[in-house]
Amino acid sequence: MYGGGYIYDEPNKRPLAEQLAEDPDKLAAFEARIAKGEKIEPGDWMPSEYRRQLIRLIEQHAHSEIIGALPEGTWITRAPGFKRKLALIAKVQDEIGHGQLLYNAAETLGKSREAMINDLLSGKSKYSNVFNYPAETWADVAVIGFLIDAAAIVNQVANAKGSYGPYCRALERICYEESFHLKQGHDAFIELATGTPAQKTMVQEALNRWWQPIMHFFGPPDKTSSHSEKLMQWKVKMASNDDMRNQFLDMYVPKIWELGLSLPDPLLRKNEAGKWEYTDPDWDEFFRVINGEGPCNEERLRVRKWAEENGRWVRKALMQPSDKKSFPVA
Amino acid sequence: MSNDSLDPRVNRLKLGVAGEAIRVEEGENWNIYEVFHQEKRGAHHEHVGCVHAPNQELALIFAKEQFARRKKCVNLWVVKSADILAFDVEDEDMFANNADKNYRDASGFKVMEKINKYKQSKK
Numbered sequence: 001m002y003g004g005g006y007i008y009d010e011p012n013k014r015p016l017a018e019q020l021a022e023d024p025d026k027l028a029a030f031e032a033r034i035a036k037g038e039k040i041e042p043g044d045w046m047p048s049e050y051r052r053q054l055i056r057l058i059e060q061h062a063h064s065e066i067i068g069a070l071p072e073g074t075w076i077t078r079a080p081g082f083k084r085k086l087a088l089i090a091k092v093q094d095e096i097g098h099g100q101l102l103y104n105a106a107e108t109l110g111k112s113r114e115a116m117i118n119d120l121l122s123g124k125s126k127y128s129n130v131f132n133y134p135a136e137t138w139a140d141v142a143v144i145g146f147l148i149d150a151a152a153i154v155n156q157v158a159n160a161k162g163s164y165g166p167y168c169r170a171l172e173r174i175c176y177e178e179s180f181h182l183k184q185g186h187d188a189f190i191e192l193a194t195g196t197p198a199q200k201t202m203v204q205e206a207l208n209r210w211w212q213p214i215m216h217f218f219g220p221p222d223k224t225s226s227h228s229e230k231l232m233q234w235k236v237k238m239a240s241n242d243d244m245r246n247q248f249l250d251m252y253v254p255k256i257w258e259l260g261l262s263l264p265d266p267l268l269r270k271n272e273a274g275k276w277e278y279t280d281p282d283w284d285e286f287f288r289v290i291n292g293e294g295p296c297n298e299e300r301l302r303v304r305k306w307a308e309e310n311g312r313w314v315r316k317a318l319m320q321p322s323d324k325k326s327f328p329v330a
Numbered sequence: 331m332s333n334d335s336l337d338p339r340v341n342r343l344k345l346g347v348a349g350e351a352i353r354v355e356e357g358e359n360w361n362i363y364e365v366f367h368q369e370k371r372g373a374h375h376e377h378v379g380c381v382h383a384p385n386q387e388l389a390l391i392f393a394k395e396q397f398a399r400r401k402k403c404v405n406l407w408v409v410k411s412a413d414i415l416a417f418d419v420e421d422e423d424m425f426a427n428n429a430d431k432n433y434r435d436a437s438g439f440k441v442m443e444k445i446n447k448y449k450q451s452k453k
Contacts, residue, residue, distance in 0.1 A: 043419035074337040097396050104380050107362070113382065114354045122351045134336050170379070177400065299335050302345040305352055315358050318384035326412035328362050328380045 022047045034235055039165035042108040042330060053236050055109050056125075058167055062102035063120045064128035067300050069095045071135040072144060080138055087184045091145065094181065098174045105166040108328050121305055129286060130213045132294030139192055139199075139206035145185025147210065147252060151217045153178050154248045163235035166330060186255075193259040200261075207256070208264045215281040218245040224283075249276040363389035364414060366407040367397055375407050383408075 026045050033040070040046055069092045076092065079085035103113045119125035130148055135141050153175065160171035192203035219225065219241040231237040239247075249268075253276070256263060267279045289297070335341050346352075359382045366375035378397050383389035389408040398406060417424075432438030 041419070070337075074339075077339065094399075097399070100381070100396060101379060104362075112356060113359045114356050117354045117359075118351075121354075136336060173379075299340065303340055303343070306343055306345050308354060309346065309352055312358070315360070315384075318388070319357065319360065320384060326362055326410070329364060329411050329414050329416065330377060 031233070034163045034233075038163075039168065040163050041165045042328075049230075050234055050236065051109050053231060053234075054164055054167065055106055055111050057236060058102055058106040058109075058164075059111065059116045059119070060126055060128075062099045062106060062116065063125060064131065065095045065099035065102060066120075067127045067131045067304070068148075069099075070300055070303060071131060071133070071296070072141055074135055075138060075141045078138070079141075084188065088141070091181050091184065094177045098170075098177070101170040101173060102167075104328050105164075105170045108166045108330070110327065112327075117308065121301060121308065123292065123301065126290060128217070129290050129294070130210075130217055131300060132289050132297045133210070133213050134296050136209070137202055137206060139202040140210065142185060142188035142192055142203060143206045143210045145181060146189040147185075147214055148217070149178060149181045149185055150252050151214060151248050153182060154244050154251070155218070158238040158244065161235075162238055166328075190259065193261055204261055207261060211264050212281045212285070215245070215278065216283075216286045218242075218248070220283055220286070221280070246276050249278070250274075360384040362411040363393070363408040364411050365389075365393040365397055366409075367403055368405040368407075369402055371404055375405070380411060381408070386410075 027047060030040070030044075030046060030050075040050075072088065072095075073092050076085060076088050079088050103116060106116060107113055116125065120127070130144075135144060156171050156175055156178070160168050160175060162168055189203065192199040222228075222240045222242045225241060228237055228240065232240075250270070253263065253268065253270075265279050267277060270276050288294075292298075361383065362380050363383055363386070364380050365378050367378040368375045381389055381392040381396055383392050386408060390406060393406045393408050397403070
């Protein structure tokens with residue numbers, strides 16, 4: 001459950017008019033279907049820009065599930081107690097399953113899973129920026145399981161109402177499993193927050209470490225983001241970054257404060273209009289980390305590459321070279 | 331030798347250099363199989379998604395892991411995506427119901443009207 005609001009796009013120099021140069025009749029019919037709330041399915045006509053944006057979105061969501069399993073997987077061997085260990089194993093397995101569901105949804109748009117994995121390994125395709133930070137203690141795992149999953153649910157519940165059928169169906173299944181992730185994360189979080197002074201300190205420190213990445217999670221403020229109008233009309237993007245961030249704060253800040261914990265932002269408060277005010281997180285840091293300078297970027301990709309290289313002999317031994325590759329039908 | 335990670339398992343690996351790209355070859359992730367899920371005996375199998383697998387047997391095992399982890403399931407089918415034959419989406423209009431063919435529907439037969447007419451004539 002790790003799709004963030006921010007989806008990296010490579011610099012696109014083509015003028016907007018050219019990007020949207022499509023058969024006007026087909027485009028109008030396509031947009032009318034979306035406006036009516038119909039789903040677009042794999043064989044349907046779609047503008048090339050719609051296809052490109054969806055591949056980008058779903059592929060990066062898939063990578064985020066796979067890479068997101070790494071910081072949590074780190075703690076499986078050291079989880080405090082048997083029940084926590086079992087729950088964490090189950091959660092990590094779910095995340096990998098979500099990655100596969102999402103790769104399949106992206107494949108219906110015509111990009112093979114191999115091509116997506118290659119783009120991840122070469123750094124061309126990104127994943128959710130939060131996973132470029134380490135899980136230093138068990139409390140970090142609790143914070144990820146509670147708050148990062150919660151933030152992702154806000155995003156994914158919105159996206160599940162989008163226009164592309166296969167992505168919506170994958171997200172429905174994913175959201176169902178995420179409710180367990182959130183609950184087990186919340187449970188681990190509460191256990192620490194209501195525990196011994198050492199446990200409270202541990203979870204408070206983890207919260208302080210993760211607050212900025214969490215504020216980054218939904219992406220840059222609306223005032224700086226470009227080209228989202230068309231994506232909203234096409235129901236690729238279902239809510240603005242600031243709206244999702246606000247919804248997240250509204251749902252979860254009270255759940256943090258009620259446990260006697262604090263958040264490292266003196267300006268954080270809900271104003272009379274019901275909107276949350278906060279210190280703008282450091283967006284320069286956000287872009288630095290996305291572009292490879294975070295504490296864990298290198299480790300994440302090196303581990304992924306190790307897995308690809310060392311699992312290759314198994315995949316190859318099982319390959320049936322006479323088989324012709326196809327794409328999913330729905 | 332250390333990779334300087336917080337994860338002791340990662341530190342035990344011999345990781346490659348970050349900058350060096352490796353290429354996963356086309357086909358290395360095998361074929362795609364469509365998965366059909368049966369919720370209870372006697373119910374129809376319903377399409378739920380797909381898995382990558384090198385053969386039918388493994389497709390079934392992966393399908394179990396992927397689609398039968400939680401909710402109720404009594405059986406699964408898998409079939410290679412390439413083996414599915416379907417109509418083109420553009421041909422959807424051929425399924426449009428023809429209003430002239432009401433002889434195919436129960437509503438195309440006005441039984442009560444005839445009975446009532448007969449009863450009237452007998453009065």
